[in-house]
Amino acid sequence: MVVAVAFDSAGEAAVRDFVRPTDLAALPPVIRDIMGWEEKLWERAGTPTYPCLIDRDHVVAELYGMVNVPSSVWIDENGRMVRPPESAGSSDNFRTMDPVTFSMPADAAEDGKRRRKVYVDALRDWIENGAKSRHVVAEAELLRRTRGFSDDEALAAAHFRLGTYLHRHGKAEAAKRHLDEAVRLRPDSWNFRRQEIVLRDPALTGQFAATPEYWEALQALGDRYYYPPVEMEGMPDPVHPNQRATGG
Amino acid sequence: MEATIVYDSRESKLASAAPDGDHLWLSLADLGRATGWEVKPQGVCRGETCVPVPKGAGPQGSGWTDEKGGRFDLAGFARHLRQPVVHDDESSVWVFGAAPGRGLSSAEAPDFALPDLDGNVHRLSDYRGKKVFLFCWASW
Numbered sequence: 001m002v003v004a005v006a007f008d009s010a011g012e013a014a015v016r017d018f019v020r021p022t023d024l025a026a027l028p029p030v031i032r033d034i035m036g037w038e039e040k041l042w043e044r045a046g047t048p049t050y051p052c053l054i055d056r057d058h059v060v061a062e063l064y065g066m067v068n069v070p071s072s073v074w075i076d077e078n079g080r081m082v083r084p085p086e087s088a089g090s091s092d093n094f095r096t097m098d099p100v101t102f103s104m105p106a107d108a109a110e111d112g113k114r115r116r117k118v119y120v121d122a123l124r125d126w127i128e129n130g131a132k133s134r135h136v137v138a139e140a141e142l143l144r145r146t147r148g149f150s151d152d153e154a155l156a157a158a159h160f161r162l163g164t165y166l167h168r169h170g171k172a173e174a175a176k177r178h179l180d181e182a183v184r185l186r187p188d189s190w191n192f193r194r195q196e197i198v199l200r201d202p203a204l205t206g207q208f209a210a211t212p213e214y215w216e217a218l219q220a221l222g223d224r225y226y227y228p229p230v231e232m233e234g235m236p237d238p239v240h241p242n243q244r245a246t247g248g
Numbered sequence: 249m250e251a252t253i254v255y256d257s258r259e260s261k262l263a264s265a266a267p268d269g270d271h272l273w274l275s276l277a278d279l280g281r282a283t284g285w286e287v288k289p290q291g292v293c294r295g296e297t298c299v300p301v302p303k304g305a306g307p308q309g310s311g312w313t314d315e316k317g318g319r320f321d322l323a324g325f326a327r328h329l330r331q332p333v334v335h336d337d338e339s340s341v342w343v344f345g346a347a348p349g350r351g352l353s354s355a356e357a358p359d360f361a362l363p364d365l366d367g368n369v370h371r372l373s374d375y376r377g378k379k380v381f382l383f384c385w386a387s388w
Contacts, residue, residue, distance in 0.1 A: 001378050007384060008386055059362070064384075071384045079357050079359075079373060079376050143352060148350040158334045165343070166341065
């Protein structure tokens with residue numbers, strides 16, 4: 001089964017339209033390129049029947065060491081991870097996106113669909129074959145693919161948590177100080193950075209907050225990955241970020 | 249004085265809390281309620297874990313309890329465990345984060361409890377016995 005978790009400090013107001021969209025056809029066509037779904041998935045146009053949970057304080061991100069979305073984990077019937085937290089089929093090909101129109105070159109959009117299909121096929125293989133699936137990762141390897149967190153990163157998480165608490169209780173200025181500090185201490189967390197941008201400007205609640213600040217931060221990545229490549233059998237070679245970094 | 253503390257992601261409003269600079273004094277009862285830690289002869293314990301009290305530790309030199317033994321400095325204890333401690337004095341909120349370290353120590357999926365759109369709380373462990381595809385996303 002699917003358990004979806006939204007990292008959204010603005011809570012229900014931010015996610016309701018995504019979880020229960022009234023009109024999928026009204027979404028801008030570029031969303032199809034970004035999501036990389038096959039057409040038949042769009043045609044279903046149904047609202048999810050699985051649990052869609054709201055994580056205002058990014059608790060799951062902290063527990064699993066996630067710094068970006070979308071991220072996913074496969075968990076077996078015994079509550080054990082069989083794939084580590086990893087990007088759910090996304091890649092840096094999205095960095096070809098035009099920052100104004102959000103359009104992507106056709107080859108990048110196709111590449112996204114190809115990667116998403118490999119990922120979803122692998123997921124289906126695991127659902128069917130369980131522990132025998134070739135996509136299951138042994139515990140030692142799974143732990144090798146995860147990482148711990150440094151003193152600064154632990155402190156960043158505490159500041160972020162205090163920031164979301166204060167924001168929720170109407171203390172926007174004090175919240176901003178702690179959210180800024182979280183971003184400063186953990187610059188690789190796009191979750192912190194992007195959430196902070198949204199909380200600073202209530203008009204961005206529930207929006208794809210692609211502000212100039214976001215594009216600048218993305219551009220500043222240079223040849224570092226935004227989505228570290230997923231190590232998965234059948235997945236095309238990683239898109240080199242620097243060849244694709246035209247956003248901004 | 250009252251303070252809100254966030255410990256292990258759980259928020260508690262504590263009537264006994266008395267901030268004093270970088271120290272946060274709590275009654276032993278509130279300590280247990282909010283964090284699960286208890287002061288015992290062998291140290292400060294939670295479940296099977298007991299943290300021995302180093303000689304001379306704490307502001308009174310007697311561990312993290314005060315001279316009468318009725319209050320406990322949670323902030324001092326947390327710093328001993330290398331947990332980050334941050335606070336906002338105006339709102340009287342203290343957050344105790346996870347200590348830096350290795351992160352995941354086994355393949356066991358960390359449990360959590362979160363609400364859905366209707367406010368119903370789901371725990372990951374509610375779905376034990378099923379394969380779970382945990383998918384994390386955001387609107388932004």
